[in-house]
Amino acid sequence: MKCPYCTNLESKVIDSRATEDNTTIRRRRECLNCGKRFTTYERIDDLPVMVIKSGGNRERFNRNKILNGLLKACEKRPVSREQLESIVNSIEQKVKNQMENEVDSTIIGELVMDHLRNIDEVAYVRFASVYREFKDIETFRQELDKLLGN
Template identity: 60%
Template structure:
């Protein structure tokens, strides 16, 4: 790390601790050349995650899009914002843990639906109806039957 005063590249760390946000390390350094002290912050490098849309377009991953969709699907349900945010955090973690720089929007939608299935049945059906673009009542009933089969399997 270059000293901001004398520009010498040799310094030593004299104190290291997590910053208040928990995602940053604060390091107090001392220059071996001039003896002056300075502070640096170390953060994890986040590469932009790109979402490949169904039509082939690419856009930067936006967590808020998932959050808004889940909030809409949970409308008028007795579900705390804390639980909704935790679900979205889990989905984002799963997406980022793939270590891919590009992820298909369909994959994100499926991850959300998988989480919602055990989270709240009504929210799941609401999200699925928009995500899967139910064309008629038959597709809606088919999705309800799949959900019922999942619940029955889970109870065994």
Template identity: 60%
Template sequence: MKCPFCGYGESRVIDSRPTDDGERIRRRRECIRCQKRFTTHEIIESLPLIVIKKDKSRQTFDRNKLINGMMRACEKRPVPLQVLESAADSIEMTLQNSLDREVTSEKIGELVMEKLKDIDEVAYVRFASVYRQFTDINTFMEEVTKLLNSKKSSNQQQKL
């Protein structure tokens, strides 16, 4: 940290305290050359997550869009909002932890379907029908058949 008084590049930390509910750290420093003290504030740098849409346009990740999409899929289903918010938290954490600053909308859609499959099967099929753009009843039935087969295999594994 450069001294604001003499411009020297080294200082030592005298005191550190969290501020703003732990979002920032206030540090009291002392210049090694001139011994003058100054204060710095450190914050966590959060880089925006960019979503690459199907048409190759880019926009910042919007958690509200994620929750709204899941709410539409869960409409008239017994799924509490808190469960959807928890799923959105998990999806957002997965995306942030991937260290990729750009993610495709397809990747987000797959993560949503993965979560909805565990939350509510009807909501999963609803979301999949829009997300995968089912064009006829056969593609719809294929997805339902996959869901039933995965459910059967997981039930058989639980019995063992």
């Protein structure tokens, strides 16, 4: 495993444990060159699911894209990295459990918004404003009204 600090290829595993949902193994490693510690995750690599984007093009399902979107939406919010990882794991499981080779990107976006709505309303509105491409203040207000139950 390549060290993210010094790019040395030698490291040792200090701690290894399964995540709560038992789909991933978390390994804490220490670089044998610089001594810094880093975390890696190991999961089963199965058949790829393709995501159909809004323009019709297809790309491989990428959990990191979802995580990055969540990190941006939850920036400076009281949401832990573990909560975000759990959301990504849940979405990934739902997508893979449908037993389909392809999934529409809108389904993934709606799943993300459902999770965010339940953990942090500000993060939800941030994500929705980008995902739904609010064009003006009126569409933004309509989304807030839905959130507030008006």
